[in-house]
Amino acid sequence: MSTAADFKALGNASLQAGDFPQAIIHYTSAIDLDGTNHVFYSNRSAAYLSSNQNQKALDDGESCIGLNPTWAKGYTRKAAALWKLSRLNDAEACYNSGIEKCGEDKSLVEGLKKLIDSKNAPPVSSNPMANIFGPGLINKIGGDPKLKEYLSDPTFMSKIEMLQKNPNSLQMMMGDPRIMEVLQLALGGNVSFGNPDEAPEAPKKDPEKKKEPEPEPEEDTSWMNEEELKKHEDKKLAKKKKEEGNEKYKVKAFDEAIAFYDEAIALDPTNMTYITNKSAVFFARKEWDLCISICEEGLKVGKENYAPFEDRAKALTRMGKCYHKKKELGKAIEMYKASQLEAFQKDTERLLKNLELEKRKKDVAEYQDPEKAEEAKQRGNDAFRAQNWPDAIKNYEEAVKRAPTNPAIRNNLAAVLCKVMDFNGAKMHVDKALELDEKYVKAYARKGDIHVLMKENHKALEAYRAGLAIEANNKACMEGATKVTQLINAGAANMSEEEKQERAAHGMADPEIQAILQDPIIRQVLQDFQENPNAAQQAMKDVSVSTKIEKLIAAGVLQVGR
Numbered sequence: 001m002s003t004a005a006d007f008k009a010l011g012n013a014s015l016q017a018g019d020f021p022q023a024i025i026h027y028t029s030a031i032d033l034d035g036t037n038h039v040f041y042s043n044r045s046a047a048y049l050s051s052n053q054n055q056k057a058l059d060d061g062e063s064c065i066g067l068n069p070t071w072a073k074g075y076t077r078k079a080a081a082l083w084k085l086s087r088l089n090d091a092e093a094c095y096n097s098g099i100e101k102c103g104e105d106k107s108l109v110e111g112l113k114k115l116i117d118s119k120n121a122p123p124v125s126s127n128p129m130a131n132i133f134g135p136g137l138i139n140k141i142g143g144d145p146k147l148k149e150y151l152s153d154p155t156f157m158s159k160i161e162m163l164q165k166n167p168n169s170l171q172m173m174m175g176d177p178r179i180m181e182v183l184q185l186a187l188g189g190n191v192s193f194g195n196p197d198e199a200p201e202a203p204k205k206d207p208e209k210k211k212e213p214e215p216e217p218e219e220d221t222s223w224m225n226e227e228e229l230k231k232h233e234d235k236k237l238a239k240k241k242k243e244e245g246n247e248k249y250k251v252k253a254f255d256e257a258i259a260f261y262d263e264a265i266a267l268d269p270t271n272m273t274y275i276t277n278k279s280a281v282f283f284a285r286k287e288w289d290l291c292i293s294i295c296e297e298g299l300k301v302g303k304e305n306y307a308p309f310e311d312r313a314k315a316l317t318r319m320g321k322c323y324h325k326k327k328e329l330g331k332a333i334e335m336y337k338a339s340q341l342e343a344f345q346k347d348t349e350r351l352l353k354n355l356e357l358e359k360r361k362k363d364v365a366e367y368q369d370p371e372k373a374e375e376a377k378q379r380g381n382d383a384f385r386a387q388n389w390p391d392a393i394k395n396y397e398e399a400v401k402r403a404p405t406n407p408a409i410r411n412n413l414a415a416v417l418c419k420v421m422d423f424n425g426a427k428m429h430v431d432k433a434l435e436l437d438e439k440y441v442k443a444y445a446r447k448g449d450i451h452v453l454m455k456e457n458h459k460a461l462e463a464y465r466a467g468l469a470i471e472a473n474n475k476a477c478m479e480g481a482t483k484v485t486q487l488i489n490a491g492a493a494n495m496s497e498e499e500k501q502e503r504a505a506h507g508m509a510d511p512e513i514q515a516i517l518q519d520p521i522i523r524q525v526l527q528d529f530q531e532n533p534n535a536a537q538q539a540m541k542d543v544s545v546s547t548k549i550e551k552l553i554a555a556g557v558l559q560v561g562r
Contacts, residue, residue, distance in 0.1 A: 272302035373402030458554030507555030
């Protein structure tokens with residue numbers, strides 16, 4: 001059974017291979033299994049951005065920040081998407097917000113600097129004449145007997161400087177004969193503009209006259225009967241009352257605003273906007289139930305009178321906000337979805353996504369129950385003893401959901417996952433256990449066992465030693481360290497050449513081993529082992545050097561002759 005961590009690992013592999021659509025599929029599967037993990041949204045945002053789905057990358061970046069507002073990478077993901085969407089000011093604000101929340105994170109600081117440099121960079125000119133106004137233009141003018149006199153004129157020089165900075169400004173200077181002569185010179189004399197003295201003067205503009213407001217056309221009401229004419233006049237008056245209500249709403253004169261809206265409704269009961277405007281007053285007053293009731297009334301009127309879908313969507317969104325304020329998240333989500341069916345709005349979509357995340361976190365928190373977690377753990381223990389691995393996994397996973405911060409339950413789950421060969425899942429849970437309790441020695445012992453099963457002896461030895469540093473006499477860590485040391489020392493001698501190569505290749509795939517091999521000091525020590533053994537032995541006295549060499553040997557990358 002694949003876990004969210006498995007799908008994340010598959011997504012990472014696809015992303016590194018450049019298969020972005022497949023990476024998105026894997027990250028989505030991980031999110032479906034664990035929608036509260038901010039890293040999954042961050043990774044999918046990167047995949048969306050790489051496939052130029054910039055809006056989706058932005059949405060995932062926002063989801064990542066929503067789940068973990070203190071994680072710097074979420075802000076870099078969101079800012080990168082905003083940058084690609086050409087929303088540079090928003091991207092800059094996002095970087096600054098990230099720095100404010102997460103401190104001087106390197107990726108945020110560097111990203112902000114690159115963005116500011118990009119914004120301040122001079123625009124690349126698409127004008128085909130841009131190259132002719134280069135640095136050599138002044139020398140050309142100075143070498144011309146007639147034109148060199150212009151160089152002493154500050155006005156002329158300011159125009160030349162403007163042309164050099166922005167060739168597109170040439171259009172504004174076409175009326176200056178001197179500029180035309182310079183252009184002819186710059187083009188090598190191939191263009192003739194005629195006699196400058198005969199250049200026509202620019203037409204004089206008549207002083208602008210203030211335009212009188214055009215009178216509104218008179219409405220033809222001659223065709224209306226008395227009843228129709230009254231309805232027409234009532235609608236005009238209703239619109240005026242609504243506008244008066246809006247003015248009172250702006251200054252928070254809510255009672256007066258309601259009175260005007262009620263007058264508008266009485267004059268034109270078929271227009272839902274007057275009703276929804278009235279609901280806005282009760283929303284501002286935080287009278288959520290009354291606001292919802294009035295919105296429902298407005299929706300009924302809107303449907304009966306075929307109101308625009310946008311107006312109906314607006315009422316549903318306001319209802320969703322009221323339910324959100326009432327902490328009725330499920331009902332709020334229902335209203336937002338109904339609003340989107342009436343008329344899709346980006347703001348409502350963002351509210352919906354954020355609320356779904358909030359509800360998911362709330363549901364996870366509400367599901368937690370230490371007593372039920374302990375009951376599930378005991379059922380898991382019973383199934384483990386009976387070697388009923390599927391039931392043990394089911395109950396331990398239930399216990400984790402009930403008590404996600406209990407490291408012992410995660411350690412037990414890691415043990416049973418090893419039984420079904422799910423080493424990646426086991427490692428994920430044991431790492432989480434150590435994240436919850438960094439002095440949990442049993443978890444270090446379990447982690448060492450997992451790395452042995454994964455043939456990562458160097459990591460196993462490191463885990464056992466970390467446990468022994470906390471509890472020097474821990475039996476499991478002592479036995480594990482002894483066993484893995486024997487494997488390292490004797491294993492290579494008992495391996496075929498093919499097995500040695502396979503082990504070395506497995507070790508080389510480890511980013512930590514790759515980093516050690518790229519360390520210039522280690523590279524020099526490895527060279528000294530071949531050419532200057534005394535220097536190598538001297539270097540090995542350094543604990544950091546000897547530790548790294550031991551890791552290379554334990555990983556099978558460096559083989560020692562016996």
